[in-house]
Amino acid sequence: MTESAFLAACRGEAASHTPVWIMRQAGRYLPEYRKLRQGTDFLTFTKTPDLAAEVTLQPVRRFELDAAILFSDIMTPVEGMGVELEFEGGPVIRNPIRDVESAQRLRIPDPLESVPFVLETIRSVRTELEGSVPLIGFAGAPFTLLCYLVEGHGTRTFSTARAFMYAEPDAARLLMTKLADTMALYLKAQAEAGAQALMLFDSWVGLLAGSEFEELAAPAVARVFDQLRDLSVPLIYFPNQGGHLLQQVKRLGSDVVGIDWRTPLSEARLKLGPDVTLQGNLDPAALFAPRDRLAERIDGVLRDASGEAASDAGDAVHTPGRHIFNLGHGIDKATDPDSVAFLVDTVHERTAR
Amino acid sequence: MTESAFLAACRGEAASHTPVWIMRQAGRYLPEYRKLRQGTDFLTFTKTPDLAAEVTLQPVRRFELDAAILFSDIMTPVEGMGVELEFEGGPVIRNPIRDVESAQRLRIPDPLESVPFVLETIRSVRTELEGSVPLIGFAGAPFTLLCYLVEGHGTRTFSTARAFMYAEPDAARLLMTKLADTMALYLKAQAEAGAQALMLFDSWVGLLAGSEFEELAAPAVARVFDQLRDLSVPLIYFPNQGGHLLQQVKRLGSDVVGIDWRTPLSEARLKLGPDVTLQGNLDPAALFAPRDRLAERIDGVLRDASGEAASDAGDAVHTPGRHIFNLGHGIDKATDPDSVAFLVDTVHERTAR
Numbered sequence: 001m002t003e004s005a006f007l008a009a010c011r012g013e014a015a016s017h018t019p020v021w022i023m024r025q026a027g028r029y030l031p032e033y034r035k036l037r038q039g040t041d042f043l044t045f046t047k048t049p050d051l052a053a054e055v056t057l058q059p060v061r062r063f064e065l066d067a068a069i070l071f072s073d074i075m076t077p078v079e080g081m082g083v084e085l086e087f088e089g090g091p092v093i094r095n096p097i098r099d100v101e102s103a104q105r106l107r108i109p110d111p112l113e114s115v116p117f118v119l120e121t122i123r124s125v126r127t128e129l130e131g132s133v134p135l136i137g138f139a140g141a142p143f144t145l146l147c148y149l150v151e152g153h154g155t156r157t158f159s160t161a162r163a164f165m166y167a168e169p170d171a172a173r174l175l176m177t178k179l180a181d182t183m184a185l186y187l188k189a190q191a192e193a194g195a196q197a198l199m200l201f202d203s204w205v206g207l208l209a210g211s212e213f214e215e216l217a218a219p220a221v222a223r224v225f226d227q228l229r230d231l232s233v234p235l236i237y238f239p240n241q242g243g244h245l246l247q248q249v250k251r252l253g254s255d256v257v258g259i260d261w262r263t264p265l266s267e268a269r270l271k272l273g274p275d276v277t278l279q280g281n282l283d284p285a286a287l288f289a290p291r292d293r294l295a296e297r298i299d300g301v302l303r304d305a306s307g308e309a310a311s312d313a314g315d316a317v318h319t320p321g322r323h324i325f326n327l328g329h330g331i332d333k334a335t336d337p338d339s340v341a342f343l344v345d346t347v348h349e350r351t352a353r
Numbered sequence: 354m355t356e357s358a359f360l361a362a363c364r365g366e367a368a369s370h371t372p373v374w375i376m377r378q379a380g381r382y383l384p385e386y387r388k389l390r391q392g393t394d395f396l397t398f399t400k401t402p403d404l405a406a407e408v409t410l411q412p413v414r415r416f417e418l419d420a421a422i423l424f425s426d427i428m429t430p431v432e433g434m435g436v437e438l439e440f441e442g443g444p445v446i447r448n449p450i451r452d453v454e455s456a457q458r459l460r461i462p463d464p465l466e467s468v469p470f471v472l473e474t475i476r477s478v479r480t481e482l483e484g485s486v487p488l489i490g491f492a493g494a495p496f497t498l499l500c501y502l503v504e505g506h507g508t509r510t511f512s513t514a515r516a517f518m519y520a521e522p523d524a525a526r527l528l529m530t531k532l533a534d535t536m537a538l539y540l541k542a543q544a545e546a547g548a549q550a551l552m553l554f555d556s557w558v559g560l561l562a563g564s565e566f567e568e569l570a571a572p573a574v575a576r577v578f579d580q581l582r583d584l585s586v587p588l589i590y591f592p593n594q595g596g597h598l599l600q601q602v603k604r605l606g607s608d609v610v611g612i613d614w615r616t617p618l619s620e621a622r623l624k625l626g627p628d629v630t631l632q633g634n635l636d637p638a639a640l641f642a643p644r645d646r647l648a649e650r651i652d653g654v655l656r657d658a659s660g661e662a663a664s665d666a667g668d669a670v671h672t673p674g675r676h677i678f679n680l681g682h683g684i685d686k687a688t689d690p691d692s693v694a695f696l697v698d699t700v701h702e703r704t705a706r
Contacts (some may be wrong), residue, residue: 026615043643159685162638209614244596244615261562262597283562285515332512
């Protein structure tokens, strides 16, 4: 295959342009996705390799994206642990974890038995891609999964899960360890099936103050990454809304850190140092702006990533090549696909070297 | 009245101890609140001065709190603007604002006509308090109100509201200006009725990147405060999850800035400078911890507020008296009231001068 701009950027090597992909790029904003999803419930969809592979490929066919990302859900691998999972708009857990005993009962499943359909999806996507762009595999980070497993469903504040963390520290630690080991096996299996980069989504870690991140969430993330380092596959960590945690995130040693749209990339760079690639961070809502304003915002992200914006203030860290363009969060389902095409083309035009 | 520790702290003057109050202290975690609320819907409740005053006073009777805060809702004053408001678990807007025309139709009502019940509640509470502790009045900040008015209901991401902000900048600015002027009149009327400090809750401002805060939200907050400065009543701004916005918040010139639990007070101090009082910022979930762990966390907040923690790193700003203890967000409804008593007493014991 042609050298991938995405993989080069993950390793901090020079590439022909700044690579771009989009969180939730395989999703409801695409008419071809909505058509394929019609009449099939979400869980069945993620468990059917033909469908999951097709949806993974849809955005790569439509746009000049520099990477594909597996279509799946962060909750997929927890069913094999003994969690009773359903989807009703979002994940619903019939047997939420609220004490040490429930955490003890959870298994650490073999991915070959618990999620063969994910591995088959990956193999099928790799075959179809024929090396055109690399495929990213992913999992949910332990704290984010804990939020759902304890709360039982999505909320704005996960207050039951956070109360549990303070009230039942032993159960919380045990649960985090089991989640870390399950996700490590799951991601390893994804890499062995063909995933060329592995991303850990910590969607709710921004709910934690630094002290709780340090005590509970960070050790579990480190435990996942430590089991993956030998694979020589780039590791990406996305601590959503975790701008206040970046000094601690640096120590976790991922190759790439995803940055949400509220933390300027130049500030993230100062906290994370020069040896990490930043991924992000256009506000997904900016895709609703008129073209000229959207172009301004894209340029703003590129400038901020290059260190040019910060250099005016005298404290720039110049790191050419250490940037993967992305949104600062998943794309909204009401987004116009034409705005995505404009985004991808603009990033490529502006950064062609 | 005895000199209030709360008002002294707002002005940066020496007080006998660090004052403490709790966001949402009049609420569902109190059995006496749940009893009084039984059978009365939320809107009726907020509009009945006898009930609203009683609920405002309940926590002050039960705990040694240093301030009372008006029981009301941030959505209360928008009904008078022409917004069709209902409560179904949270606020629901029957006629969401999605274009310039809808924004133009909104009125800027006279609080004496639109919210006489709020002003009567304030007068009644002041009489009952007999000067024991001061009463805080409050309103929602314009951006947070825009989120509800455009989205039509609460969500996790307010993606419709944020898309609107990019797609319809003129309508967004007009809406923000009208909300700012309405809230300024509303808060002024509260002060004239007897509120002794005025707080602006910007619950959703953390959704904004710095550039959008600067363009849209900050000018509207400044517009509110500019109309209140002559009242000589302390002004409090709570930019929830706005740790990344604090350098800009500094320029808004409030006397007190509320800090959520994710931003260390020592870091907030570095960004806000010595001339502002910090309010916060214990994680509300810490109230679910066993007593010894809760005490540790309380001490951690006090230490961080005093500048002691940062002084180890050599960049402390020592500002005795410039701290009002609070949670970093509203108290959870499942909280044990005994934990609140422990919190209030611990803060008082540790800081008695």
